[in-house]
Amino acid sequence: MINIIEARFLTSSSSKSNLLEEGINEVAFLGRSNVGKSSFINALCNKKNLAKKSSTPGKTRLINFFEVIYKKEEEKYMARFVDLPGFGYAKVSKSLQEEWSKNLTDFINNRVSIRTFVHLLDARHPTQKIDKDVREYLRSIKREDQKVLEIFTKIDKLNQKELSKLKKEFPNAIMVSNLRKRGIQEANTTIFYSLFG
Numbered sequence: 001m002i003n004i005i006e007a008r009f010l011t012s013s014s015s016k017s018n019l020l021e022e023g024i025n026e027v028a029f030l031g032r033s034n035v036g037k038s039s040f041i042n043a044l045c046n047k048k049n050l051a052k053k054s055s056t057p058g059k060t061r062l063i064n065f066f067e068v069i070y071k072k073e074e075e076k077y078m079a080r081f082v083d084l085p086g087f088g089y090a091k092v093s094k095s096l097q098e099e100w101s102k103n104l105t106d107f108i109n110n111r112v113s114i115r116t117f118v119h120l121l122d123a124r125h126p127t128q129k130i131d132k133d134v135r136e137y138l139r140s141i142k143r144e145d146q147k148v149l150e151i152f153t154k155i156d157k158l159n160q161k162e163l164s165k166l167k168k169e170f171p172n173a174i175m176v177s178n179l180r181k182r183g184i185q186e187a188n189t190t191i192f193y194s195l196f197g
């Protein structure tokens, strides 16, 4: 059984000049604004208000760092969760690069400590253009020592039939409901092994 036994906010970064130093294995979470990214981080850490659920979608432009301690049997493992600004909120469609600011793509491209990208998608809208772009983008920049996990949120909004269809279409994806706490243990375990396996 793998659990997160401690989680705390470390710092926010707005530019290259105030980034946290490298060195600890990191999980970078990315997804459209409102996909449930903050809720998912909170669910993984079993804390209600660790990552703030922002009232204005798309407003958060900061990179937020959290320290998490996993426990597996009697061993403890330290990692960091990196909550990246949501993308795709702009009403006028722009290129991924533009929407998602230079600072952020620089970070994703150059951050050595990132071992795992968690790409969150809304289970109700699994084939949005922006998510296809992100999938392609991550594929293109991913290093040998990095993994990409696709996780579908809000499965509580699907009926059984829709859920089986989604699972068939994306057999390797993890399906979660932050609201009903479904799939959270599996997600935690998969993320842990992507970092330390």
Ligand SMILES: Nc1nc2c(ncn2[C@@H]2O[C@H](COP(=O)(O)OP(=O)(O)O)[C@@H](O)[C@H]2O)c(=O)[nH]1
Residues within 6 Å of the ligand: 031, 032, 033, 034, 035, 036, 037, 038, 039, 040, 052, 053, 054, 057, 086, 153, 154, 155, 156, 157, 176, 177, 178, 179, 180
């Ligand atoms: N039904 C349902 N709602 C969710 C789920 N996850 C998040 N939400 C809701 O979706 C909205 C956006 O969530 P938030 O975590 O702030 O998304 P973020 O913008 O990606 O960080 C909030 O109203 C959440 O309560 C989920 O799994 N199921």
Ligand SMILES: [Mg+2]
Residues within 6 Å of the ligand: 037, 038, 039, 052, 053, 054, 060
């Ligand atoms: Mg958020």
